[in-house]
Amino acid sequence: MENSRIEKAGENHYNGYNCAQALACAFSDEVGLDEKTIFNLTSGLGVGMGNMEGSCGAVSAAVMIAGMKAQQAGLSKKDSFKLCSSITKEFMEKNKSVVCKELKGIQTGTVLRDCHGCVLDAAQILENTISKM
Numbered sequence: 001m002e003n004s005r006i007e008k009a010g011e012n013h014y015n016g017y018n019c020a021q022a023l024a025c026a027f028s029d030e031v032g033l034d035e036k037t038i039f040n041l042t043s044g045l046g047v048g049m050g051n052m053e054g055s056c057g058a059v060s061a062a063v064m065i066a067g068m069k070a071q072q073a074g075l076s077k078k079d080s081f082k083l084c085s086s087i088t089k090e091f092m093e094k095n096k097s098v099v100c101k102e103l104k105g106i107q108t109g110t111v112l113r114d115c116h117g118c119v120l121d122a123a124q125i126l127e128n129t130i131s132k133m
Helices: 002-014 019-026 035-041 043-049 057-072 077-095 115-131
Strands: none
Touching: 002 019, 002 115, 019 035, 019 043, 019 057, 019 115, 035 043, 043 057, 057 077, 057 115, 077 115
């Protein structure tokens, strides 16, 4: 099942979903939401929250899904924050940033990770995180 969600996230991205939508829709069953609802909820999170200045959409969606899953599991707010922080930290360690324009190398000319890679990385991190809950 693990690889199928990661592959689904990648397929979603190739099919025109923004980075957040691609990841969130692949994991919608984990939080009991239908794909249309989660697609709509994450529509504004793409392109680094619309202007490349914010967090990568895939990371934002991974944190959103993990936070929802944590609340459903009855974890405290503090534990939920720790869980989501670990997702961000792991992505940062792997890709050297969580900021969209930095990942895309807009100012430096050096791409740290392309969008599709970000989706796959965030999906893998989320899958690993969920499996430990």
